[in-house]
Amino acid sequence: MTVIANILIVAAISIGTIFVLVTAIGLIRLPDAFSRAHAASKSATLGVMCILLGVFFHFWLNEGNFNSRILLGILFLFVTGPVGGHMMGRAAYLSGVKLWDKTVRDDLAEALKKKRERRK
Amino acid sequence: MKTNDLIIQTTTKLVFFIIFLFSIHIFFAGHYTPGGGFVGGLLMSSAIVLLLLAFDLKTVKEMLPVNYTVVTAIGLLISIATAAGSIFFNVPFFTHVYDYFNIPLLGKTSIHTAMFFDTGVYLVVVGVTMTIIQMIGGDE
Numbered sequence: 202m203t204v205i206a207n208i209l210i211v212a213a214i215s216i217g218t219i220f221v222l223v224t225a226i227g228l229i230r231l232p233d234a235f236s237r238a239h240a241a242s243k244s245a246t247l248g249v250m251c252i253l254l255g256v257f258f259h260f261w262l263n264e265g266n267f268n269s270r271i272l273l274g275i276l277f278l279f280v281t282g283p284v285g286g287h288m289m290g291r292a293a294y295l296s297g298v299k300l301w302d303k304t305v306r307d308d309l310a311e312a313l314k315k316k317r318e319r320r321k
Numbered sequence: 322m323k324t325n326d327l328i329i330q331t332t333t334k335l336v337f338f339i340i341f342l343f344s345i346h347i348f349f350a351g352h353y354t355p356g357g358g359f360v361g362g363l364l365m366s367s368a369i370v371l372l373l374l375a376f377d378l379k380t381v382k383e384m385l386p387v388n389y390t391v392v393t394a395i396g397l398l399i400s401i402a403t404a405a406g407s408i409f410f411n412v413p414f415f416t417h418v419y420d421y422f423n424i425p426l427l428g429k430t431s432i433h434t435a436m437f438f439d440t441g442v443y444l445v446v447v448g449v450t451m452t453i454i455q456m457i458g459g460d461e
Contacts, residue, residue, distance in 0.1 A: 270343075270346075273339065273343065276339070277339055280332060280335060280336060280339075281332065284328060284329060284332045287328055288328075
């Protein structure tokens with residue numbers, strides 16, 4: 202039982218750490234603000250959720266302490282992480298941050314143009 | 322231009338209750354685990370600040386028609402009354418007592434007067450934080 206529990210815990214925390222590392226590499230290597238926001242909001246959220254799940258299993262299976270605050274933290278991160286990424290990306294777009302020069306498609310620009318014309 | 326903030330408003334409606342419940346939990350757990358009135362009050366005011374960010378000042382005032390200066394005053398009164406209550410029993414100022422009571426829904430519960438003092442701290446922290454933020458935020 203302890204071996205299975207430890208394998209579960211080590212796997213969850215290792216996967217989480219790898220995802221956080223991927224986030225850091227993505228923040229350095231990706232070209233513009235929007236692809237960086239994409240890297241930061243998705244894989245960092247999943248990585249931290251995996252680490253929290255590992256911590257939860259450690260305290261539950263090894264120490265016998267069911268800590269519901271960690272589960273609440275996982276739910277909270279799952280809801281708020283992507284919304285934070287969305288808000289930052291939207292604020293960057295609306296304040297005029299340039300897209301990457303190899304971008305081929307920009308639907309929000311057309312929508313904004315139509316909206317401005319309708320207001321006139 | 323009217324901005325499209327449907328996503329943050331919907332998320333706020335969910336997340337507000339998580340933060341609110343967690344602040345109540347932190348407040349009641351303060352006697353045996355980390356937490357207490359100060360942290361609970363700060364969490365509560367951060368939940369209201371999240372509402373202020375997602376909606377505007379007028380909507381939040383309609384949602385929670387509370388005068389935060391009065392909240393601060395009530396909190397201070399509760400704290401002082403808890404501390405001064407010991408005078409009537411001929412013991413030093415700020416002496417705390419506890420006892421067990423049978424409350425209908427909760428069963429046998431230990432009630433400590435430090436909890437009432439903490440309630441005062443909670444209300445003062447919520448009141449002061451929200452007063453500062455509303456004073457800075459409102460410019461009409």
